Amino acid sequence: MSMEQEAPASWLDVYDPYSKAYCEDPAPQCLALYNSGRFVYYEPWGAWVMTQLDDIMQCWKEEYLSSDFYDWEHAPPRPPEAEWTNYERAMIGHSLLADHDHHLLVRKIAAPAFSRNVVDEIERRIKPDIEKLFDDLGTPDTFDYKEEIARHIPFISITRLIGVPEKYWDAIRPVVANFTDTWNPTLSDERREKARQECNIAIDIFKEMLAERRRSPQRDDVLSILLEAEAKHDDFDEWDILTLILALIGAGSDTTFTFQQWTVYALLKHREQLATALSSHDAFANAFSEVSRWGVISKMGFARYAPRDMEICGEPVRKGAMVLLMPHLYEHDPAYFPEPSKFDVTRTFEPDIRFGYGPRFCIGAALAKRQLYLTVSELVRRFPNIELAAEPERLYDQTSIAFESLLLRTNG
């Protein structure tokens, strides 16, 4: 499948995900990088790229690389413990991302909090919020789905998932919108510091919330299950809960916002498949995978760092080097997906890796699909004749392929 070749004169001629050409049609560039070698050094980012699905799945499964941002050779220095604010305590001290064994333990202990029953309960709680969004929208001839609906869903899902009382919403809102900035290496120091401060405020609020919950326990939601786990397990404490909450915000906000837009775009562009996609939760889960595959929305994939000097796929890699796992490169390989440019919500996905694989499989996968299903169903219920009002303009400077806006026509 892959052929070892000499590095090109400029990698940006092969793969430039911030270019107009990539954002308009990523498949040719993805296939070019995919076929340029199994493990290649991508000079523009100073990072190695793992291109082949089998290697990526093995890396996901065996976790021989670190997920800890502070293991990157260009990361800011890990601050000494005496200087930690709440933010560092949550992100470094108890990081869900850093310590392999502790991560496995946290995932095992926290698993019941993300079970199907809990997602059913969360659905019950977020449904009225989604209905209210559409009530507030009214019945316009056209509207921007991105601004009017999609932008609000991450906040709704995360606050309802965690059970944040409404009195805290205003303080939590900027954190849900900006938290991922705190570890974005390309961000200005000023903006990163602002996001860090917002995060510290949020951690104080979450601590207060946990104290309140301890005083008046509830049942069958994520916080109650995590607090029960804290009481039962010596090695699972309040900082594990706080870290987990931050991880949910960090991993669940931008992804949800992006996929809200892409799911509506792809399904309305192929309206004839809309009914099939919405026919059941399982059918919708499959449609979600097809939206993700067909759109090739990702640009950089998933970052890992070499924990020591080592050999990866036959190449010597130095300690601290960044390795990008890019499973999105194979999405248009006809050997995996016949007629890859065709959108088909009934395609078979074996394996289905859109939510990762192995120990770091997305903890919010069930919730992500459920809130998408709820929102798209509500959109079609309110506006049975809904269609795209225009082909959306694409933004080139974002970390995934994003739309300027997503204008929909309701047709009465």
Ligand code: HEM
């Ligand atoms: C469409 C939306 C989503 C997609 C496509 C997605 C995809 C993924 C993928 C591929 C990973 C693995 C990343 C890696 O290996 O580095 C992951 C991890 C994760 N996701 Fe999601 N995700 C989505 C939504 C969510 C939501 C809504 C939440 C929380 C409510 C969430 C929470 C997490 C967490 C906490 C992790 C890290 C798990 C760990 O390290 O153990 N995700 N997600």
